[in-house]
Amino acid sequence: MKHTLGPWHTIQRNGSLWVYCEDHKDESNPTIADINIMDPNSEANANLIVAAPEMLEALKIAQLLLEELSVEQGFTSQQDDDYKLIKSVINKAEGK
DSSP: OOOOOSOEEEEEETTEEEEEEGGGTTSSOOEEEEEETTSTTHHHHHHHHHHHHHHHHHHHHHHHHHHHHHHHHOOOHHHHHHHHHHHHHHHHHTTO
């Protein structure tokens, strides 16, 4: 499963906050998400969605760095927990 590549942006239109991909904004359906602006958390939710592609990439980098650390030094208990969390979130984002 692949997601629409970023960067993603927001625009307010027709009573909603839309998350869209710049590369697809002129197509008939460029929308990643349509968020109801009546929700007091709508702007924060939109910001989180917009950041998702970059956060996924950052988690993948963190996973690789932790794997290198593990090979070189081994994991502490906390690092092992962090690694498992990172791997779990990546899998969730990728629909695994």
